[in-house]
Amino acid sequence: MSEAALPSNAMFCLMGQGVVQGYAIGKAAVMGAAALEVAHYYIEADQVQTESDRLYAAMDQAQQDLAVIAQQLPADAPREIAPVLEVHRLLLADPMLRQQSAQLIADRLYNAEWALATQGQQIIAQFEQIEDPYLRERSADVRQVIERVLLILNGKAPHAHSLPVQTDPTDSGLIVVARDISPGDMLRLRKVRFSAFLTDLGGPTSHTAIVARSMNIPAVVGLGDVRRLVKDGDMLIVDGFKGIVIVNPAETILQQYRQLQAEHLRQEAQLSQLRDTPAMTVDGIRIHLEANIELPSEAQAAFEIGADGIGLFRSEFLFMGRKDLPSENEQFEAYARVVQTMQGRPVTIRTLDIGADKTLDGEQTVATNPALGLRAIRYCLAHPELFQTQLRALLRASQFGLVRILIPMISTMEEVHAVRQALDKAEQSLIADGVPYAKQIQLGAMVEVPAIAIAIEPFAQHLDFLSIGTNDLIQYVMAVDRADADVADLYDPMHPAVLRLIAHTINRAEVYGKPVSVCGEMAGDVRLTRMLLGLGLRCFSMPAAQIPRVKQEILSSHSAALRLKVATALNRAERIDLHKLLEK
Incomplete structure:
Protein backbone atom coordinates (compact mmCIF):
# COMPACT_ATOMS: atom_id res chain seq x y z
CA MET A 1 0.00 0.00 0.00
CA GLU A 37 15.08 9.70 22.51
CA VAL A 38 13.54 12.56 24.49
CA ALA A 39 11.35 12.55 27.56
CA HIS A 40 7.60 12.08 27.04
CA TYR A 41 5.22 12.97 29.83
CA TYR A 42 2.08 14.92 30.51
CA ILE A 43 2.22 18.12 32.52
CA GLU A 44 -0.46 19.53 34.77
CA ALA A 45 -2.73 22.29 33.47
CA ASP A 46 -1.17 24.92 35.74
CA GLN A 47 2.28 24.14 34.25
CA VAL A 48 1.37 25.09 30.65
CA GLN A 49 2.81 28.60 30.82
CA THR A 50 6.00 27.45 32.55
CA GLU A 51 6.51 24.66 30.01
CA SER A 52 5.85 27.01 27.08
CA ASP A 53 8.36 29.47 28.51
CA ARG A 54 10.89 26.62 28.77
CA LEU A 55 10.34 25.79 25.10
CA TYR A 56 10.66 29.43 23.99
CA ALA A 57 13.80 29.90 26.09
CA ALA A 58 15.45 26.90 24.45
CA MET A 59 14.48 28.11 20.98
CA ASP A 60 15.79 31.61 21.76
CA GLN A 61 19.02 30.10 23.06
CA ALA A 62 19.36 28.11 19.84
CA GLN A 63 18.90 31.29 17.79
CA GLN A 64 21.56 33.09 19.82
CA ASP A 65 23.96 30.17 19.43
CA LEU A 66 23.49 30.20 15.66
CA ALA A 67 24.09 33.97 15.55
CA VAL A 68 27.36 33.55 17.46
CA ILE A 69 28.46 30.73 15.15
CA ALA A 70 27.67 32.90 12.11
CA GLN A 71 29.68 35.82 13.53
CA GLN A 72 32.67 33.64 14.30
CA LEU A 73 32.87 31.85 10.94
CA PRO A 74 36.48 31.86 9.68
CA ALA A 75 37.24 33.67 6.45
CA ASP A 76 37.93 30.43 4.60
CA ALA A 77 34.65 28.76 5.65
CA PRO A 78 32.58 27.35 2.76
CA ARG A 79 30.24 30.03 1.40
CA GLU A 80 27.17 27.73 1.87
CA ILE A 81 27.45 27.66 5.67
CA ALA A 82 26.31 31.20 6.44
CA PRO A 83 23.04 30.92 4.41
CA VAL A 84 22.26 27.57 6.08
CA LEU A 85 22.74 29.10 9.52
CA GLU A 86 20.40 31.92 8.57
CA VAL A 87 17.78 29.43 7.35
CA HIS A 88 18.01 27.64 10.68
CA ARG A 89 17.54 30.90 12.57
CA LEU A 90 14.48 31.72 10.46
CA LEU A 91 13.01 28.28 11.09
CA LEU A 92 13.34 28.86 14.83
CA ALA A 93 11.30 32.05 14.46
CA ASP A 94 8.68 30.43 12.20
CA PRO A 95 5.23 30.43 13.91
CA MET A 96 4.50 27.02 12.38
CA LEU A 97 7.23 25.50 14.55
CA ARG A 98 7.26 27.92 17.46
CA GLN A 99 3.61 28.65 18.13
CA GLN A 100 2.20 25.30 17.02
CA SER A 101 4.58 23.48 19.36
CA ALA A 102 3.38 25.69 22.20
CA GLN A 103 -0.20 24.95 21.15
CA LEU A 104 0.45 21.23 21.63
CA ILE A 105 1.62 21.99 25.15
CA ALA A 106 -1.61 23.88 25.84
CA ASP A 107 -4.01 21.51 24.07
CA ARG A 108 -2.53 18.10 24.85
CA LEU A 109 -0.50 18.94 27.98
CA TYR A 110 2.64 17.57 26.29
CA ASN A 111 5.99 18.43 27.83
CA ALA A 112 8.17 20.76 25.73
CA GLU A 113 10.38 18.05 24.19
CA TRP A 114 7.43 15.94 23.14
CA ALA A 115 5.54 18.90 21.69
CA LEU A 116 8.55 20.06 19.67
CA ALA A 117 9.30 16.57 18.34
CA THR A 118 5.64 16.02 17.37
CA GLN A 119 5.28 19.33 15.56
CA GLY A 120 8.65 18.85 13.90
CA GLN A 121 7.57 15.52 12.47
CA GLN A 122 4.50 17.13 10.92
CA ILE A 123 6.58 19.87 9.29
CA ILE A 124 9.13 17.34 8.03
CA ALA A 125 6.35 15.23 6.53
CA GLN A 126 5.02 18.28 4.66
CA PHE A 127 8.46 19.08 3.27
CA GLU A 128 8.94 15.50 2.11
CA GLN A 129 5.74 15.65 0.04
CA ILE A 130 6.95 18.67 -1.99
CA GLU A 131 7.80 17.76 -5.59
CA ASP A 132 10.65 20.27 -5.95
CA PRO A 133 13.86 18.39 -4.94
CA TYR A 134 15.53 21.45 -3.42
CA LEU A 135 12.59 22.34 -1.18
CA ARG A 136 12.04 18.68 -0.30
CA GLU A 137 15.60 18.45 1.00
CA ARG A 138 14.93 21.31 3.42
CA SER A 139 13.34 18.70 5.71
CA ALA A 140 16.92 17.97 6.80
CA ASP A 141 17.22 21.58 8.03
CA VAL A 142 14.09 21.14 10.14
CA ARG A 143 15.53 17.98 11.69
CA GLN A 144 18.79 19.71 12.53
CA VAL A 145 17.01 22.68 14.11
CA ILE A 146 14.84 20.44 16.26
CA GLU A 147 17.82 18.37 17.35
CA ARG A 148 19.62 21.55 18.42
CA VAL A 149 16.69 22.69 20.56
CA LEU A 150 16.21 19.22 22.03
CA LEU A 151 19.84 19.17 23.09
CA ILE A 152 19.33 22.46 24.91
CA LEU A 153 16.16 21.20 26.58
CA ASN A 154 17.80 17.94 27.60
CA GLY A 155 20.78 19.76 29.06
CA LYS A 156 18.58 21.02 31.89
CA ALA A 157 17.38 19.09 34.94
CA PRO A 158 14.17 17.09 34.48
CA HIS A 159 11.32 19.55 34.68
CA ALA A 160 8.40 17.58 36.02
CA HIS A 161 7.50 14.13 37.13
CA SER A 162 5.37 12.11 34.75
CA LEU A 163 1.69 12.53 35.42
CA LEU A 271 -13.68 -11.86 36.06
CA SER A 272 -12.57 -9.58 38.86
CA GLN A 273 -15.09 -11.34 41.12
CA LEU A 274 -12.72 -14.35 41.14
CA ARG A 275 -10.18 -12.37 43.18
CA ASP A 276 -10.56 -14.32 46.43
CA THR A 277 -11.29 -17.69 44.79
CA PRO A 278 -8.33 -20.11 45.07
CA ALA A 279 -7.08 -21.41 41.71
CA MET A 280 -8.12 -25.05 42.16
CA THR A 281 -8.53 -27.60 39.39
CA VAL A 282 -11.63 -29.79 39.18
CA ASP A 283 -9.68 -32.67 40.72
CA GLY A 284 -8.52 -30.57 43.68
CA ILE A 285 -4.98 -29.50 42.69
CA ARG A 286 -4.05 -26.06 44.04
CA ILE A 287 -2.32 -23.89 41.43
CA HIS A 288 -0.34 -20.81 42.43
CA LEU A 289 -0.78 -17.73 40.26
CA GLU A 290 1.90 -15.09 40.74
CA ALA A 291 2.54 -11.74 39.04
CA ASN A 292 5.34 -10.33 36.91
CA ILE A 293 6.24 -6.69 37.58
CA GLU A 294 8.75 -4.16 36.27
CA LEU A 295 8.39 -1.40 38.85
CA PRO A 296 7.70 -1.41 42.63
CA SER A 297 4.49 0.57 42.11
CA GLU A 298 2.96 -2.38 40.25
CA ALA A 299 3.03 -4.63 43.33
CA GLN A 300 -0.12 -3.00 44.72
CA ALA A 301 -2.13 -3.93 41.61
CA ALA A 302 -0.82 -7.50 41.85
CA PHE A 303 -1.89 -7.73 45.49
CA GLU A 304 -5.33 -6.27 44.79
CA ILE A 305 -6.02 -8.69 41.94
CA GLY A 306 -5.28 -11.62 44.22
CA ALA A 307 -1.81 -12.74 43.10
CA ASP A 308 -0.29 -15.46 45.29
CA GLY A 309 3.03 -13.61 45.17
CA ILE A 310 5.47 -11.90 42.82
CA GLY A 311 6.92 -14.55 40.53
CA LEU A 312 9.20 -12.15 38.63
CA PHE A 313 10.34 -8.65 39.55
CA ARG A 314 12.47 -7.49 36.62
CA SER A 315 14.95 -5.40 38.60
CA GLU A 316 16.73 -4.04 35.50
CA PHE A 317 14.01 -1.42 35.11
CA LEU A 318 15.39 0.26 38.23
CA PHE A 319 18.68 0.71 36.37
CA MET A 320 17.44 1.88 32.98
CA GLY A 321 16.59 5.35 31.68
CA ARG A 322 18.97 7.16 34.04
CA LYS A 323 22.49 8.55 33.97
CA ASP A 324 23.69 6.90 37.18
CA LEU A 325 23.31 3.53 38.88
CA PRO A 326 20.81 3.11 41.72
CA SER A 327 22.49 3.10 45.11
CA GLU A 328 22.19 0.26 47.62
CA ASN A 329 19.70 2.23 49.69
CA GLU A 330 17.61 3.12 46.65
CA GLN A 331 17.45 -0.53 45.61
CA PHE A 332 16.76 -1.66 49.18
CA GLU A 333 13.83 0.73 49.46
CA ALA A 334 12.39 -0.46 46.12
CA TYR A 335 12.68 -4.15 46.99
CA ALA A 336 11.42 -3.64 50.55
CA ARG A 337 8.42 -1.72 49.24
CA VAL A 338 7.39 -4.68 47.08
CA VAL A 339 7.95 -7.21 49.90
CA GLN A 340 5.92 -5.15 52.36
CA THR A 341 3.14 -4.58 49.81
CA MET A 342 2.72 -8.33 49.30
CA GLN A 343 2.16 -8.85 53.06
CA GLY A 344 3.94 -12.15 53.53
CA ARG A 345 3.41 -13.57 50.06
CA PRO A 346 6.67 -14.63 48.36
CA VAL A 347 8.52 -12.11 46.19
CA THR A 348 10.91 -13.37 43.50
CA ILE A 349 13.40 -10.70 42.41
CA ARG A 350 15.52 -11.33 39.35
CA THR A 351 19.02 -9.91 39.50
CA LEU A 352 20.05 -7.38 36.88
CA ASP A 353 19.25 -8.83 33.45
CA ILE A 354 21.05 -6.32 31.27
CA GLY A 355 22.44 -6.91 27.78
CA ALA A 356 20.99 -7.86 24.39
CA ASP A 357 18.27 -5.21 23.76
CA LYS A 358 18.38 -3.84 27.32
CA THR A 359 21.35 -1.61 28.00
CA LEU A 360 22.33 0.80 30.73
CA ASP A 361 22.27 4.43 29.73
CA GLY A 362 25.52 5.43 28.06
CA GLU A 363 26.64 1.86 27.36
CA GLN A 364 26.80 0.65 23.79
CA THR A 365 26.38 -2.96 22.72
CA VAL A 366 29.32 -3.92 20.52
CA ALA A 367 28.94 -7.71 20.59
CA THR A 368 28.36 -9.41 17.25
CA ASN A 369 25.37 -11.22 18.78
CA PRO A 370 24.39 -9.43 21.99
CA ALA A 371 21.66 -11.99 22.84
CA LEU A 372 24.49 -14.53 23.26
CA GLY A 373 27.05 -12.16 24.72
CA LEU A 374 27.91 -10.54 28.05
CA ARG A 375 24.40 -10.27 29.46
CA ALA A 376 22.43 -11.09 32.61
CA ILE A 377 24.49 -13.09 35.17
CA ARG A 378 27.54 -12.97 32.91
CA TYR A 379 27.42 -9.17 33.07
CA CYS A 380 26.93 -9.17 36.85
CA LEU A 381 29.84 -11.54 37.51
CA ALA A 382 32.00 -9.35 35.26
CA HIS A 383 30.99 -6.29 37.36
CA PRO A 384 31.33 -7.60 40.95
CA GLU A 385 30.92 -4.21 42.67
CA LEU A 386 27.61 -3.61 40.91
CA PHE A 387 26.51 -7.17 41.78
CA GLN A 388 27.52 -6.81 45.44
CA THR A 389 25.46 -3.64 45.75
CA GLN A 390 22.37 -5.41 44.44
CA LEU A 391 22.88 -8.54 46.55
CA ARG A 392 23.29 -6.46 49.73
CA ALA A 393 20.07 -4.60 48.94
CA LEU A 394 18.21 -7.86 48.27
CA LEU A 395 19.42 -9.41 51.52
CA ARG A 396 18.39 -6.35 53.50
CA ALA A 397 14.91 -6.42 51.98
CA SER A 398 14.48 -10.06 53.02
CA GLN A 399 13.93 -9.01 56.66
CA PHE A 400 10.42 -7.88 55.66
CA GLY A 401 9.23 -11.14 54.10
CA LEU A 402 10.08 -14.09 51.87
CA VAL A 403 12.53 -12.95 49.18
CA ARG A 404 13.62 -15.35 46.47
CA ILE A 405 16.66 -14.30 44.43
CA LEU A 406 16.39 -15.39 40.80
CA ILE A 407 19.51 -15.54 38.61
CA PRO A 408 18.97 -15.04 34.85
CA MET A 409 20.70 -16.87 32.01
CA ILE A 410 22.48 -19.47 34.13
CA SER A 411 24.14 -22.06 31.89
CA THR A 412 26.79 -23.76 34.07
CA MET A 413 27.15 -24.96 37.64
CA GLU A 414 30.32 -22.84 37.88
CA GLU A 415 28.07 -19.77 37.59
CA VAL A 416 25.87 -21.11 40.38
CA HIS A 417 28.91 -21.55 42.62
CA ALA A 418 30.15 -18.05 41.74
CA VAL A 419 26.77 -16.58 42.69
CA ARG A 420 26.80 -18.49 45.99
CA GLN A 421 30.23 -17.06 46.75
CA ALA A 422 29.07 -13.54 45.88
CA LEU A 423 26.02 -14.00 48.09
CA ASP A 424 28.17 -15.24 50.97
CA LYS A 425 30.43 -12.21 50.56
CA ALA A 426 27.43 -9.87 50.64
CA GLU A 427 26.19 -11.56 53.83
CA GLN A 428 29.57 -11.23 55.52
CA SER A 429 29.79 -7.54 54.61
CA LEU A 430 26.34 -6.91 56.11
CA ILE A 431 27.35 -8.72 59.30
CA ALA A 432 30.54 -6.66 59.49
CA ASP A 433 28.51 -3.46 59.06
CA GLY A 434 25.91 -4.55 61.60
CA VAL A 435 23.10 -4.29 59.04
CA PRO A 436 20.06 -6.56 59.64
CA TYR A 437 18.89 -9.10 57.07
CA ALA A 438 17.07 -12.45 57.03
CA LYS A 439 19.36 -15.38 57.67
CA GLN A 440 17.45 -17.66 55.29
CA ILE A 441 17.02 -16.66 51.68
CA GLN A 442 16.10 -18.77 48.65
CA LEU A 443 18.26 -18.84 45.53
CA GLY A 444 16.93 -19.98 42.16
CA ALA A 445 17.82 -19.92 38.47
CA MET A 446 16.04 -19.03 35.28
CA VAL A 447 15.76 -22.00 32.96
CA GLU A 448 16.08 -20.21 29.63
CA VAL A 449 19.33 -21.58 28.17
CA PRO A 450 18.80 -25.06 26.61
CA ALA A 451 21.97 -26.34 28.34
CA ILE A 452 20.44 -26.04 31.81
CA ALA A 453 17.12 -27.50 30.67
CA ILE A 454 18.80 -30.56 29.16
CA ALA A 455 21.12 -31.16 32.14
CA ILE A 456 18.76 -29.95 34.85
CA GLU A 457 19.58 -32.47 37.62
CA PRO A 458 22.53 -30.74 39.34
CA PHE A 459 20.73 -27.41 39.21
CA ALA A 460 17.60 -28.94 40.77
CA GLN A 461 19.78 -30.48 43.48
CA HIS A 462 21.74 -27.37 44.45
CA LEU A 463 19.16 -24.59 44.00
CA ASP A 464 16.05 -23.82 46.04
CA PHE A 465 13.70 -23.28 43.11
CA LEU A 466 13.58 -22.99 39.31
CA SER A 467 11.75 -20.59 37.03
CA ILE A 468 11.34 -21.35 33.33
CA GLY A 469 11.78 -18.28 31.15
CA THR A 470 9.97 -19.48 28.05
CA ASN A 471 10.60 -16.31 26.03
CA ASP A 472 14.34 -16.86 25.71
CA LEU A 473 14.11 -20.65 25.95
CA ILE A 474 11.99 -20.77 22.80
CA GLN A 475 14.25 -18.20 21.12
CA TYR A 476 17.37 -20.28 21.74
CA VAL A 477 15.78 -23.66 20.99
CA MET A 478 14.24 -22.50 17.73
CA ALA A 479 17.11 -20.15 16.71
CA VAL A 480 14.54 -17.40 16.20
CA ASP A 481 14.98 -13.77 17.28
CA ARG A 482 11.86 -13.26 19.35
CA ALA A 483 11.60 -9.58 18.39
CA ASP A 484 11.96 -10.15 14.63
CA ALA A 485 8.59 -9.95 12.88
CA ASP A 486 10.04 -11.57 9.73
CA VAL A 487 10.48 -14.91 11.52
CA ALA A 488 7.68 -14.58 14.06
CA ASP A 489 5.85 -17.55 12.54
CA LEU A 490 8.80 -19.78 13.52
CA TYR A 491 8.61 -18.74 17.18
CA ASP A 492 6.54 -21.70 18.32
CA PRO A 493 5.76 -22.45 21.99
CA MET A 494 4.02 -25.67 20.90
CA HIS A 495 7.06 -27.18 19.19
CA PRO A 496 7.74 -30.66 20.66
CA ALA A 497 11.36 -29.73 21.48
CA VAL A 498 10.21 -26.78 23.58
CA LEU A 499 7.49 -28.73 25.38
CA ARG A 500 9.80 -31.66 26.11
CA LEU A 501 12.36 -29.36 27.72
CA ILE A 502 9.66 -27.78 29.88
CA ALA A 503 8.28 -31.21 30.81
CA HIS A 504 11.76 -32.52 31.61
CA THR A 505 12.48 -29.55 33.87
CA ILE A 506 9.19 -29.90 35.74
CA ASN A 507 9.59 -33.66 36.16
CA ARG A 508 13.15 -33.52 37.49
CA ALA A 509 12.28 -30.67 39.83
CA GLU A 510 9.49 -32.85 41.23
CA VAL A 511 11.98 -35.67 41.84
CA TYR A 512 14.19 -33.39 43.94
CA GLY A 513 11.25 -31.72 45.67
CA LYS A 514 12.00 -28.27 44.25
CA PRO A 515 9.25 -25.85 43.18
CA VAL A 516 9.27 -24.76 39.55
CA SER A 517 7.31 -22.02 37.82
CA VAL A 518 6.92 -20.60 34.34
CA CYS A 519 7.41 -16.84 34.26
CA GLY A 520 7.59 -16.34 30.49
CA GLU A 521 4.74 -15.15 28.29
CA MET A 522 3.41 -18.71 27.92
CA ALA A 523 2.20 -18.56 31.53
CA GLY A 524 -0.22 -15.72 30.83
CA ASP A 525 -1.54 -17.08 27.52
CA VAL A 526 -4.91 -18.59 28.44
CA ARG A 527 -4.81 -20.69 25.26
CA LEU A 528 -1.83 -22.58 26.75
CA THR A 529 -3.06 -22.89 30.34
CA ARG A 530 -4.45 -26.41 29.98
CA MET A 531 -1.34 -27.57 28.14
CA LEU A 532 0.92 -26.28 30.94
CA LEU A 533 -1.29 -27.96 33.53
CA GLY A 534 -0.88 -31.16 31.55
CA LEU A 535 2.90 -30.77 31.73
CA GLY A 536 2.58 -30.77 35.52
CA LEU A 537 3.05 -27.05 36.13
CA ARG A 538 1.75 -25.89 39.51
CA CYS A 539 2.96 -22.27 39.55
CA PHE A 540 2.30 -19.69 36.82
CA SER A 541 3.72 -16.14 36.84
CA MET A 542 2.31 -13.52 34.48
CA PRO A 543 1.27 -9.86 34.20
CA ALA A 544 -1.24 -9.27 36.98
CA ALA A 545 -4.06 -8.34 34.62
CA GLN A 546 -3.97 -11.82 33.05
CA ILE A 547 -4.45 -13.70 36.33
CA PRO A 548 -8.29 -13.70 36.34
CA ARG A 549 -8.62 -15.27 32.88
CA VAL A 550 -5.99 -17.93 33.61
CA LYS A 551 -7.70 -18.66 36.93
CA GLN A 552 -11.04 -19.07 35.19
CA GLU A 553 -9.50 -21.65 32.86
CA ILE A 554 -7.89 -23.55 35.74
CA LEU A 555 -11.18 -23.76 37.66
CA SER A 556 -12.72 -25.77 34.81
CA SER A 557 -9.71 -28.03 34.13
CA HIS A 558 -9.00 -31.59 35.30
CA SER A 559 -5.28 -31.83 36.00
CA ALA A 560 -4.90 -35.63 35.96
CA ALA A 561 -6.78 -36.02 32.68
CA LEU A 562 -4.67 -33.29 31.09
CA ARG A 563 -1.42 -34.91 32.23
CA LEU A 564 -2.42 -38.11 30.46
CA LYS A 565 -3.37 -36.26 27.27
CA VAL A 566 -0.18 -34.23 27.18
CA ALA A 567 2.07 -37.21 27.95
CA THR A 568 0.55 -39.05 25.00
CA ALA A 569 0.94 -36.04 22.71
CA LEU A 570 4.59 -35.51 23.69
CA ASN A 571 5.48 -38.96 22.40
CA ARG A 572 4.62 -37.84 18.89
CA ALA A 573 7.16 -36.10 16.67
CA GLU A 574 4.75 -33.60 15.12
CA ARG A 575 3.57 -30.35 16.60
CA ILE A 576 0.89 -30.80 19.24
CA ASP A 577 -2.63 -30.09 18.03
CA LEU A 578 -3.68 -27.45 20.52
CA HIS A 579 -7.37 -27.62 19.55
CA LYS A 580 -7.61 -31.33 20.37
CA LEU A 581 -5.73 -30.80 23.59
CA LEU A 582 -8.17 -28.11 24.69
CA GLU A 583 -11.21 -30.33 24.28
CA LYS A 584 -12.89 -30.63 27.68
Missing part, protein backbone atom coordinates in the same frame (compact mmCIF):
# COMPACT_ATOMS: atom_id res chain seq x y z
CA SER A 2 1.57 3.32 -1.07
CA GLU A 3 1.10 6.50 0.88
CA ALA A 4 0.51 8.46 -2.32
CA ALA A 5 -2.46 6.21 -3.13
CA LEU A 6 -4.24 7.18 0.09
CA PRO A 7 -6.32 10.36 0.08
CA SER A 8 -6.32 12.40 3.28
CA ASN A 9 -8.41 10.82 6.04
CA ALA A 10 -9.13 7.74 3.92
CA MET A 11 -10.22 4.65 5.82
CA PHE A 12 -7.97 1.58 5.51
CA CYS A 13 -6.94 -1.44 7.54
CA LEU A 14 -3.60 -2.91 8.61
CA MET A 15 -2.87 -6.42 9.89
CA GLY A 16 -0.26 -7.42 12.44
CA GLN A 17 0.07 -9.62 15.50
CA GLY A 18 -2.30 -8.90 18.34
CA VAL A 19 -0.18 -9.46 21.44
CA VAL A 20 -2.54 -8.01 24.05
CA GLN A 21 -6.26 -8.65 23.75
CA GLY A 22 -8.70 -5.81 24.03
CA TYR A 23 -9.99 -2.84 22.07
CA ALA A 24 -8.76 0.74 21.88
CA ILE A 25 -10.22 3.76 20.12
CA GLY A 26 -8.22 6.95 19.94
CA LYS A 27 -5.93 9.29 18.03
CA ALA A 28 -2.49 8.36 16.75
CA ALA A 29 0.63 9.74 18.39
CA VAL A 30 3.22 8.92 15.73
CA MET A 31 6.75 8.75 17.08
CA GLY A 32 9.91 8.60 15.05
CA ALA A 33 13.17 7.21 16.35
CA ALA A 34 14.44 10.69 17.26
CA ALA A 35 11.26 11.52 19.15
CA LEU A 36 11.66 8.51 21.40
CA PRO A 164 -0.54 9.57 34.49
CA VAL A 165 -3.73 10.73 32.82
CA GLN A 166 -6.89 8.90 33.86
CA THR A 167 -9.44 8.74 31.06
CA ASP A 168 -12.79 7.11 30.61
CA PRO A 169 -12.27 3.76 28.81
CA THR A 170 -14.64 4.79 26.01
CA ASP A 171 -12.97 8.18 25.45
CA SER A 172 -10.57 8.79 22.61
CA GLY A 173 -7.08 8.40 24.05
CA LEU A 174 -3.66 8.53 22.47
CA ILE A 175 -2.36 5.46 20.67
CA VAL A 176 1.41 5.21 20.32
CA VAL A 177 2.58 4.45 16.78
CA ALA A 178 6.29 3.71 16.36
CA ARG A 179 8.75 1.69 14.33
CA ASP A 180 9.81 -0.09 17.50
CA ILE A 181 9.91 0.71 21.19
CA SER A 182 12.97 -0.20 23.24
CA PRO A 183 12.72 -1.24 26.90
CA GLY A 184 14.09 2.14 27.91
CA ASP A 185 11.44 3.90 25.82
CA MET A 186 8.74 1.71 27.35
CA LEU A 187 9.94 2.68 30.80
CA ARG A 188 9.25 6.31 29.95
CA LEU A 189 6.05 5.75 28.01
CA ARG A 190 4.46 3.50 30.63
CA LYS A 191 4.24 6.47 32.98
CA VAL A 192 1.59 8.00 30.71
CA ARG A 193 -1.82 6.42 30.18
CA PHE A 194 -1.87 5.55 26.49
CA SER A 195 -4.72 3.52 25.02
CA ALA A 196 -2.65 1.12 22.88
CA PHE A 197 0.72 0.46 21.24
CA LEU A 198 1.32 -0.16 17.52
CA THR A 199 4.73 -0.95 16.05
CA ASP A 200 6.23 -1.80 12.67
CA LEU A 201 8.52 -4.39 14.25
CA GLY A 202 8.30 -6.87 17.10
CA GLY A 203 6.79 -10.21 17.96
CA PRO A 204 4.62 -11.72 20.69
CA THR A 205 7.48 -11.76 23.20
CA SER A 206 9.20 -8.51 22.25
CA HIS A 207 9.55 -6.05 25.12
CA THR A 208 6.84 -3.85 23.63
CA ALA A 209 4.46 -6.80 23.97
CA ILE A 210 5.65 -7.74 27.46
CA VAL A 211 5.27 -4.26 28.92
CA ALA A 212 1.96 -3.66 27.11
CA ARG A 213 0.65 -6.81 28.83
CA SER A 214 1.83 -5.58 32.20
CA MET A 215 0.00 -2.30 31.53
CA ASN A 216 -3.04 -4.27 30.31
CA ILE A 217 -3.54 -2.21 27.18
CA PRO A 218 -4.07 -3.55 23.63
CA ALA A 219 -1.02 -3.86 21.40
CA VAL A 220 -0.48 -4.90 17.80
CA VAL A 221 3.10 -5.44 16.59
CA GLY A 222 4.75 -6.51 13.34
CA LEU A 223 2.56 -4.14 11.30
CA GLY A 224 5.40 -3.50 8.85
CA ASP A 225 4.67 0.07 7.73
CA VAL A 226 2.29 1.57 10.26
CA ARG A 227 4.54 4.50 11.19
CA ARG A 228 4.68 5.69 7.57
CA LEU A 229 1.04 5.10 6.69
CA VAL A 230 -0.55 6.52 9.82
CA LYS A 231 -0.38 10.26 10.42
CA ASP A 232 -0.28 12.03 13.74
CA GLY A 233 -3.85 12.67 14.86
CA ASP A 234 -5.49 10.00 12.69
CA MET A 235 -8.41 8.28 14.39
CA LEU A 236 -7.62 4.60 15.03
CA ILE A 237 -9.39 1.46 16.14
CA VAL A 238 -7.11 -1.23 17.58
CA ASP A 239 -8.45 -4.78 17.75
CA GLY A 240 -5.97 -6.68 19.90
CA PHE A 241 -7.91 -9.92 19.49
CA LYS A 242 -7.52 -10.10 15.71
CA GLY A 243 -4.41 -7.93 15.25
CA ILE A 244 -6.37 -5.42 13.15
CA VAL A 245 -5.85 -1.66 13.02
CA ILE A 246 -8.54 0.43 11.32
CA VAL A 247 -7.39 3.90 10.32
CA ASN A 248 -9.93 6.75 10.06
CA PRO A 249 -12.95 4.44 10.51
CA ALA A 250 -16.47 5.30 9.40
CA GLU A 251 -18.92 6.25 12.15
CA THR A 252 -20.83 2.96 11.85
CA ILE A 253 -17.61 0.98 12.43
CA LEU A 254 -16.74 3.23 15.37
CA GLN A 255 -20.10 2.47 16.96
CA GLN A 256 -19.65 -1.28 16.45
CA TYR A 257 -16.27 -1.23 18.15
CA ARG A 258 -17.49 0.94 21.00
CA GLN A 259 -20.07 -1.75 21.70
CA LEU A 260 -17.40 -4.48 21.54
CA GLN A 261 -15.20 -2.43 23.86
CA ALA A 262 -18.02 -1.98 26.37
CA GLU A 263 -18.80 -5.72 26.33
CA HIS A 264 -15.12 -6.57 26.85
CA LEU A 265 -14.94 -4.24 29.84
CA ARG A 266 -18.10 -5.85 31.27
CA GLN A 267 -16.51 -9.32 30.99
CA GLU A 268 -13.33 -8.05 32.67
CA ALA A 269 -15.42 -6.73 35.55
CA GLN A 270 -17.07 -10.14 35.96
